[in-house]
Amino acid sequence: MAKKYRIHPAIGFARVGTSPETYLAPELSGTTANAGGTFRDATGRLKRQAVRFRVFETDDATGAVREITVGPGGAKSIAWTVDLKNKKSVWFAFAGIVGEGPAGYPAGHPLRNASITVDRDKKLIIDPLARTIVATGAALTREISKGTSPTPAAETWPGPLNGGAKTISSLGTMAVDPEGRLTVAGGLGTSGTTGAIPADGELNFDNNDGWFDDVSDGPIAATITFADDSTAIGESAWLAVAPPDYAPPIENIVTVHDLLYDLGLRFFGLDPAVFSMPAAGAQGAFVAAFQPSFTREIYPILKRALAYQWVIEDADFHAGSPRFNIPTLAAPKSAAETPATNPRFRIFRRMRNPDAPLAGGPGTMPKLNADGIDYTTPNALQFTITRYQYFALKQWSDGIFLSDWTGSPAAPDATITPSGLDRASLEAACGGSFYPGMEIGWTLRDPRVYLAPFEYRFRKLAVAGPTGLTAGDATKRMAIPWQADFLDCRDHWWPAQRPDDVFKGAVRMGWARSVATHVQLTDDWSKLGIVAPDPGDPTRFIETERTLP
Numbered sequence: 001m002a003k004k005y006r007i008h009p010a011i012g013f014a015r016v017g018t019s020p021e022t023y024l025a026p027e028l029s030g031t032t033a034n035a036g037g038t039f040r041d042a043t044g045r046l047k048r049q050a051v052r053f054r055v056f057e058t059d060d061a062t063g064a065v066r067e068i069t070v071g072p073g074g075a076k077s078i079a080w081t082v083d084l085k086n087k088k089s090v091w092f093a094f095a096g097i098v099g100e101g102p103a104g105y106p107a108g109h110p111l112r113n114a115s116i117t118v119d120r121d122k123k124l125i126i127d128p129l130a131r132t133i134v135a136t137g138a139a140l141t142r143e144i145s146k147g148t149s150p151t152p153a154a155e156t157w158p159g160p161l162n163g164g165a166k167t168i169s170s171l172g173t174m175a176v177d178p179e180g181r182l183t184v185a186g187g188l189g190t191s192g193t194t195g196a197i198p199a200d201g202e203l204n205f206d207n208n209d210g211w212f213d214d215v216s217d218g219p220i221a222a223t224i225t226f227a228d229d230s231t232a233i234g235e236s237a238w239l240a241v242a243p244p245d246y247a248p249p250i251e252n253i254v255t256v257h258d259l260l261y262d263l264g265l266r267f268f269g270l271d272p273a274v275f276s277m278p279a280a281g282a283q284g285a286f287v288a289a290f291q292p293s294f295t296r297e298i299y300p301i302l303k304r305a306l307a308y309q310w311v312i313e314d315a316d317f318h319a320g321s322p323r324f325n326i327p328t329l330a331a332p333k334s335a336a337e338t339p340a341t342n343p344r345f346r347i348f349r350r351m352r353n354p355d356a357p358l359a360g361g362p363g364t365m366p367k368l369n370a371d372g373i374d375y376t377t378p379n380a381l382q383f384t385i386t387r388y389q390y391f392a393l394k395q396w397s398d399g400i401f402l403s404d405w406t407g408s409p410a411a412p413d414a415t416i417t418p419s420g421l422d423r424a425s426l427e428a429a430c431g432g433s434f435y436p437g438m439e440i441g442w443t444l445r446d447p448r449v450y451l452a453p454f455e456y457r458f459r460k461l462a463v464a465g466p467t468g469l470t471a472g473d474a475t476k477r478m479a480i481p482w483q484a485d486f487l488d489c490r491d492h493w494w495p496a497q498r499p500d501d502v503f504k505g506a507v508r509m510g511w512a513r514s515v516a517t518h519v520q521l522t523d524d525w526s527k528l529g530i531v532a533p534d535p536g537d538p539t540r541f542i543e544t545e546r547t548l549p
Helices: 120-124 256-268 294-310 313-318 326-330 343-348 387-397 418-427 482-488 518-527
Strands: 003-008 011-015 022-024 048-059 065-068 077-082 131-135 140-145 170-176 182-185 191-193 211-213 216-225 231-242 450-452 501-504 507-510 530-534 537-544
Touching: 003 216, 003 418, 011 182, 011 418, 022 182, 048 216, 048 231, 048 418, 077 170, 077 182, 131 140, 131 170, 182 216, 256 387, 256 418, 256 450, 294 313, 294 326, 294 387, 294 537, 326 343, 343 387, 482 518
Parallel strands: 003 231, 011 231, 022 048, 501 537
Antiparallel strands: 003 048, 011 048, 048 065, 048 182, 077 131, 077 216, 140 170, 170 182, 191 211, 216 231, 501 507, 530 537
16 A cells, blocks of 8 residues: 655745744644744844644555654655745735636736736746755755755846845745754745835835735645655645734634634535535535534634733723633533523624624624625625634534533643644634735635645646646735735734734733834834733733834
């Protein structure tokens, strides 16, 4: 029987920073990136979040899974190839959910930098070319920088940027450790324009011709060579380089893992015990007898809602509310319970239905802005939890759940596993709203770009058709520069990563205070504060490490 090789995390999220120093993205579900560490180096520069990739072997005959490392019993070498690109400037202009779905963009939809009609790819795509680094048992580092590929003349980079000594000449750093694992960090967060800087410092939040930034994305590949010189090729993973997460301990109410788990259930038959896939021409449905675990599936949603109080003032009413008494909410349905006395229903009735997002009015939750939900409900105006999350909460409200609360949350994972790496990565990224979003936009919810749940389909250039992705495709719909979107989306968008309001000690204030214009933020983004546990009371979360006056 064959052995298969797969890289994990299948989708990783690196984050830009101004420092050459890095910290690792979460590798264990339930943990926080850089927990207990500082986010700035000794000179005050913001560290970059890097992603560590590993190769795992699955034996089809036995089902055994093991990590492949360099050394005795493992591999002689692992050749890693990283192909990162930034295609923002060459793509269609962002316009909400226009372009989402099988129909794609309508004829005549405007392009970014439409005035450039000759050699658009060469002038507008940042492409350092695919880079390979070979792990043979020693630590090794390579920069993905200008002029360092095997064919420098074929690389494409933006021209000189105006306004200070700015240049985009690198998309990041890749390194291998003695065990053969690959770590990739992204760019230094440089954003700038080859044109004139507006005198008032104002930009559009989404599309700005002549501007470039150094976020990127693309596939991660590995070729394993064994002691007998036989080789195997690992199925590709994907890396997206994104803006910083300024509140790492605060979880999004909908994470990318939540989004892709729901997608896996409804389109890929991920778990028939939860969602029954339809026969041809029929419609699938959630299984009415399924009992979600309170500890693993309901409590995390309640916990996230409570944690929003540290990053947006509107969530204050959650704190101390008698509706959020966890032992009461975890208790099984009593025989004497009526709809009027059901404590779970008091919360569930406030949740916005993903299939009827406008039905509940302005009092429904989450109180966050939306982009249109998806192409089956294009006119929705309010953000919703996923269909699976809503179903799980409905089951819980009706008393159909596992009352397994022991007084504390589920313990974080303790062992590295392929699925655990995937989940840890996706739990720390934003599952909406995609207007245009934080890391990757609405392509995240398009089943056509996945080979299997949580696994991107890598589209070979010779293959026709719109499905799958090539390097740069995941981030090309995002705002350019990303800092413009960060300044404008200060009101009920992504507070768990881009805070609206923070506590400075006991005083609440705006997170982006003293930032007056978009252009200023392209210079000062790395000086903003990080939300972290209060050293005097770890149950509180306060702004730390801010260097901007």
